[in-house]
Amino acid sequence: MRACSEMPYHIGVLLKLHLSEAGKRLVAVNDGAQRSVYNHLVACNNEIYHLKKTADFVPADRDRIAYLKSVTCNAAAIKNALPYLYGKDVDCQTVENGIRNYRTAWKNMKERHTGVPALHKKSAEQTWQTNCHYNAQSTGFSDGTVRFVDRHHIMLPKLGKVRCDGSPKIIDMLLSHNEGTRIGTVTIRRDAAGEYWVSLQISSETPFKQALPKTGRxxxxxxxxxxxxxxxxxxxxxxxxxxxxxxxxxxxxxxxxxxxxxxxxxxxxxxxxxxxxxxxxxxxxxxxxxxxxxxxxxxxxxxxxxxxxxxxxxxxxxxxxxxxxxxxxxxxxxxxxxxxxxxxxxxxxxxxxxxxxxxxxxxxxxxxxxxxxxxxxxxxxxxxxxxxxxxxxxxxxxxxxxxxxxxxxxxxxxxxxxxxx
Ligand SMILES: [Zn+2]
Known part of the structure; x- marks a missing residue:
């Protein structure tokens, strides 16, 4: 199967999740982990930016810059600097997604003038972004790490089988649309009102809906x-x-x-x-x-x-x-x-x-x-x-x-x- 970005048809699906207390705790842990990777990058790069002004005359500043670069240069270095990311509850893609969010923030700053990336505060809302993986033999989304078990249950990384609610029409359409379809980014979110949701980005080789008849208008x-x-x-x-x-x-x-x-x-x-x-x-x-x-x-x-x-x-x-x-x-x-x-x-x-x-x-x-x-x-x-x-x-x-x-x-x-x- 091709990657999501190479497929021609895309759809976003939002489902409500019914999580156990343990599941809620996992979402909080992963929200915190992803935020800490992002904040680690923001803080280190801010410091590098300020130190660079004096680094030409102060040897200690040069050493500090070298150290900061060594703890942000790649995913392994970040993981070593933040050892709790090795914890068994933390999703394995947390570091990659944190780095990607940081890069997106800079891209948005350049293209959409959203301002320099700033530290993220802890808030009532929680988000945990992860991805669905497939092996080389997969032909449809029922083979992925994120998949529908039946109309009312979905399989998610770390969380396992979770009961979910969504539009029955859309879920039925998806279940009958397995071949050549894959799930890309998966975002698990707690909204400010304290309810849990998962949004799935789904891509396919074939259209999700039939084209409507032309009206000539x-x-x-x-x-x-x-x-x-x-x-x-x-x-x-x-x-x-x-x-x-x-x-x-x-x-x-x-x-x-x-x-x-x-x-x-x-x-x-x-x-x-x-x-x-x-x-x-x-x-x-x-x-x-x-x-x-x-x-x-x-x-x-x-x-x-x-x-x-x-x-x-x-x-x-x-x-x-x-x-x-x-x-x-x-x-x-x-x-x-x-x-x-x-x-x-x-x-x-x-x-x-x-x-x-x-x-x-x-x-x-x-x-x-x-x-x-x-x-x-x-x-x-x-x-x-x-x-x-x-x-x-x-x-x-x-x-x-x-x-x-x-x-x-x-x-x-x-x-x-x-x-x-
Ligand atoms: Zn006129």
């Missing part, structure tokens, strides 16, 4: 805050503002949480040992998880509907990270879930044989979709103008529908260009 969508999106046919998709609806509840729970933190401080208790505080923290985490799930469900439904009805969907390639820097809008933008909608559309289009094209959002609002005239300078549309009339051809436009039409036109130029080459 195409549309552009303009992402918005007033409505979530407007398409080029003039339909609006409602922005449900799930967080805003529950804002009152969240604020109340946050106030109660800080009162409980204050009470713990006055009694001289650590927050980790303060029962009332921890109880309230889980309650708040559950509320926040509920909102995230409502949003996910909604975005899944509307993206599926769009992919069913259209063969080609064009959208703006928004740099949401940059938009979030605007503090007045950040909350509303993350509540709308634009980025999630775009990636869901992309995923579903790949899965069902449809096309999504992302185009630059430049001038899409200020251009007349009928004659191509671009409004400039003092004639530019303010945010408040919901409709306008083109000064050149006299066409009356609805602001968002016109933008969506321009986005579709841009995408069609891209596909025409691709067809020629």
């Amino acid at each position: 195409q549309c552009g969508i303009d992402l918005n805050l007033l409505d979530l999106a407007n398409d080029s046919d003039g339909n609006a998709i409602e922005n449900k503002r799930f967080r805003k609806v529950s804002e009152h509840r969240i604020e109340k729970q946050q106030r109660s949480l800080s009162r409980k933190a204050e009470a713990a401080r006055q009694n001289g208790k650590k927050l980790a040992d303060a029962k009332n505080y921890q109880k309230q923290r889980r309650k708040l985490a559950k509320t926040q998880r509920h909102i995230a799930r409502q949003r996910d469900e909604y975005l899944n439904v509307i993206s599926k509907r769009m992919v069913e009805n259209q063969d080609l969907i064009a959208a703006e390639n928004l740099k949401v990270r940059n938009l979030l820097k605007n503090h007045c809008l950040a909350k509303s933008i993350s509540d709308a879930g634009w980025r999630t909608l775009l990636s869901l559309l992309q995923q579903k289009a790949d899965m069902y044989g449809k096309t999504v094209i992302l185009v630059s959002p430049q001038y899409t609002t200020q251009t007349c979709s009928h004659c191509g005239h671009v409004l400039k300078g003092k004639y530019m549309l303010p945010l408040s103008a919901r409709e306008w009339t083109c000064p050149v051809c006299g066409t009356h436009h609805m602001r968002d529908q016109n933008a969506a039409q321009n986005i579709l036109a841009k995408a069609l130029i891209v596909t025409a260009g691709a067809a020629l080459t």
Whole structure:
């Protein structure tokens, strides 16, 4: 079987785990081990960075740098520096995954400007990343170290056979899709509310779903805050503002949480040992998880509907990270879930044989979709103008529908260009 990255079809599956107390302890141990490898690399390399400034004149600093390099140079050196990684409960891939996470952090810093890798604190959430292994004769994922035993049980490294819950439809689909399929990265996670999950990245040589029938339709969508999106046919998709609806509840729970933190401080208790505080923290985490799930469900439904009805969907390639820097809008933008909608559309289009094209959002609002005239300078549309009339051809436009039409036109130029080459 080929490696996951060489296979053409990918799917992510999330299952809820029912762990014993011993299993929960194993997750905590491995979360700690992986974090300590990452933090070891961050701390040593930070120190090397500072020592390098004086190393030319101070021999002791040169020796220290040589020592720090010797304890971070490879997996064996890290394991020797952190002897508890030899413990029998620690997963054998902990060091490799810790090193990989550290490299990813630097890559993200360079490509996405996320900042220099910093030390990870212990938190209520725990993650343990591991991988599924196959031998050379394997033909499908039922031969791996991570595999489904039946519809309700999964085999995991160190943890053994664990009861799991997931969408029966998806598990049945996977069980019937064994040949030429393999599981890649496996992440076991405890969320802030204290529940355990496993996410599996699964790759296959054959498609997981059948392509949907072609409808011969195409549309552009303009992402918005007033409505979530407007398409080029003039339909609006409602922005449900799930967080805003529950804002009152969240604020109340946050106030109660800080009162409980204050009470713990006055009694001289650590927050980790303060029962009332921890109880309230889980309650708040559950509320926040509920909102995230409502949003996910909604975005899944509307993206599926769009992919069913259209063969080609064009959208703006928004740099949401940059938009979030605007503090007045950040909350509303993350509540709308634009980025999630775009990636869901992309995923579903790949899965069902449809096309999504992302185009630059430049001038899409200020251009007349009928004659191509671009409004400039003092004639530019303010945010408040919901409709306008083109000064050149006299066409009356609805602001968002016109933008969506321009986005579709841009995408069609891209596909025409691709067809020629
Ligand atoms: Zn015009």
